Amino acid sequence: xxxxxxxGAGTGGTIMANKLRKALDREEWDITIVDKQQTHYYQPGFxxxxxGIYNKQxxxxxxxxxxxxxxxxxxxxxxxxxxEENKVLLTGGKVLxxxxxxxxxxxxxxxxETPGLKDELWYKEIFDFYTIEGAVALKExxxxxxxxxxxxxxxxxxxxxxxxxxxxxxxxxxxxxxIGIRDKVDISYVTPLPGAFTxxxxxxxxxxxxxxxxxxxxPDFYLxxxxxxxKKIKSYDGKEIPFDVLTIVPVNKGDEMxxxxxxxxxxxxxxxDKYTLQSEKHENIFVLGDASNIPTSKAxxxxxxxxxxxxxxxMCAIKGRRLRAKFDGHANCYIETGFGKGxxxxxxxxxxxxxxxxxxPGIGPFGLLQNTKMNHYGKVVFRWMYWHMxxxxxxxxxxxxxxxxxxxx
Amino acid sequence: MAQKTIAGVNLEVTxxxxxxxxxxxxxxxxxxxxxxxxxxxxxxxxxxxxFIRENADAGLTIRKVGKSGIVDIKGFYELFPGxxxxxxxxxxxxxxxxxxx
Numbered sequence: 001x002x003x004x005x006x007x008g009a010g011t012g013g014t015i016m017a018n019k020l021r022k023a024l025d026r027e028e029w030d031i032t033i034v035d036k037q038q039t040h041y042y043q044p045g046f047x048x049x050x051x052g053i054y055n056k057q058x059x060x061x062x063x064x065x066x067x068x069x070x071x072x073x074x075x076x077x078x079x080x081x082x083x084e085e086n087k088v089l090l091t092g093g094k095v096l097x098x099x100x101x102x103x104x105x106x107x108x109x110x111x112x113e114t115p116g117l118k119d120e121l122w123y124k125e126i127f128d129f130y131t132i133e134g135a136v137a138l139k140e141x142x143x144x145x146x147x148x149x150x151x152x153x154x155x156x157x158x159x160x161x162x163x164x165x166x167x168x169x170x171x172x173x174x175x176x177x178x179i180g181i182r183d184k185v186d187i188s189y190v191t192p193l194p195g196a197f198t199x200x201x202x203x204x205x206x207x208x209x210x211x212x213x214x215x216x217x218x219p220d221f222y223l224x225x226x227x228x229x230x231k232k233i234k235s236y237d238g239k240e241i242p243f244d245v246l247t248i249v250p251v252n253k254g255d256e257m258x259x260x261x262x263x264x265x266x267x268x269x270x271x272x273d274k275y276t277l278q279s280e281k282h283e284n285i286f287v288l289g290d291a292s293n294i295p296t297s298k299a300x301x302x303x304x305x306x307x308x309x310x311x312x313x314x315m316c317a318i319k320g321r322r323l324r325a326k327f328d329g330h331a332n333c334y335i336e337t338g339f340g341k342g343x344x345x346x347x348x349x350x351x352x353x354x355x356x357x358x359x360x361p362g363i364g365p366f367g368l369l370q371n372t373k374m375n376h377y378g379k380v381v382f383r384w385m386y387w388h389m390x391x392x393x394x395x396x397x398x399x400x401x402x403x404x405x406x407x408x409x
Numbered sequence: 410m411a412q413k414t415i416a417g418v419n420l421e422v423t424x425x426x427x428x429x430x431x432x433x434x435x436x437x438x439x440x441x442x443x444x445x446x447x448x449x450x451x452x453x454x455x456x457x458x459x460f461i462r463e464n465a466d467a468g469l470t471i472r473k474v475g476k477s478g479i480v481d482i483k484g485f486y487e488l489f490p491g492x493x494x495x496x497x498x499x500x501x502x503x504x505x506x507x508x509x510x
Contacts, residue, residue, distance in 0.1 A: 157470070266476055
């Protein structure tokens with residue numbers, strides 16, 4: 001019996017378990033997936049919790065519901081990968097051997113990386129919204145907050161879901177307007193980037209929207225530490241910004257297991273061929289989603305598009321063929337902009353987000369780099385598609401590879 | 410793309426003044442670009458610049474330079490005030506650093 005081992009039952013790992021089980025003979029191939037947690041979080045939904053739009057029940061389901069029969073699930077911590085021996089050691093002593101390994105252990109915030117961040121104000125006046133605990137604590141804080149300086153800060157690049165902090169400030173603008181205290185709330189967006197976003201056209205469009213909503217952008221701010229006494233964030237070059245409430249994207253790193261295995265870069269992301277998704281060092285190890293260092297967004301849409309390529313390449317590898325599928329870095333992000341509207345960006349390694357329509361040229365129904373009601377509905381409907389289609393590896397009505405059709409240069 | 414003469418060498422540069430061909434770089438060119446940025450290069454600057462040139466292909470971040478053992482992040486800001494990675498990359502004759510989202 002040959003063995004495929006998948007580490008991580010998040011978006012990427014779950015999709016792969018479904019695709020591979022369908023394609024591979026059960027007499028010949030054993031498939032096992034390992035995760036430390038039993039709960040699957042719909043992470044794009046965390047953003048809506050602080051504003052009371054979703055609650056905890058809307059974003060959690062048991063992981064086991066999405067793993068097909070015929071795949072072994074093990075809920076256990078991974079101690080480390082021993083690539084030279086084709087083995088994975090689990091905490092507690094169990095050893096799993098593999099012929100092919102898929103690492104899909106994602107990325108998570110590490111607030112401990114920044115001095116003063118996880119200190120006395122943590123979850124009192126400083127919050128992240130990338131964890132269920134942070135999102136729920138922030139909701140409770142907002143329910144009684146009377147107004148003041150709200151500072152949204154990004155500590156380090158890269159981080160997962162690059163548009164989420166923008167969506168957060170747009171939704172905050174709407175929330176405080178609706179409860180009647182927007183005039184008492186100063187919102188600023190403090191980023192290490194030179195502008196609202198990395199790519200020129202999206203930066204221009206989103207920058208204009210931020211200005212329209214009276215949200216100040218403070219660029220080129222690289223966070224060194226947080227002063228809990230004076231309630232200020234400080235940058236390496238001595239800039240200081242005061243806050244009454246700080247919402248933060250902490251430093252993102254890959255799983256600590258990657259570090260224990262000696263397989264990561266300085267942020268525990270695994271050096272990976274950006275086209276084939278094969279580990280640069282080990283030819284029977286593949287990396288899917290946020291765990292890799294490929295130069296595209298860390299986002300569920302990327303893991304989803306990349307899973308088609310990874311599936312093809314694993315089938316090639318099994319048959320001893322050259323890896324022929326190439327990932328283009330395709331990412332597709334809905335951006336909630338508040339008041340029932342949304343924007344949409346679609347891009348890859350080579351092409352920056354451009355205006356146009358999606359997925360059908362000239363028809364849409366979604367508008368790229370436009371602010372429309374339909375884009376917001378797209379985001380709402382997506383949660384259903386995620387649970388019912390995407391995780392189970394079913395075909396979605398969109399292509400994995402980015403297309404120029406419908407885009408205007 | 411534009412032409413520019415730096416330290417007596419005719420070079421192709423990008424709109425923002427980054428060298429198109431990093432193999433044409435030399436220390437004299439570095440000194441002249443640094444002068445335009447208001448920086449007088451010391452040996453410490455060159456240690457950082459050499460680290461940046463050696464690691465250009467692997468992808469650079471401010472954090473990575475801070476872990477180089479040559480300077481910490483604060484020191485990197487002091488050597489190249491404003492945007493250390495952007496400015497140091499320009500002086501080192503490599504491409505403008507891009508963040509991918």
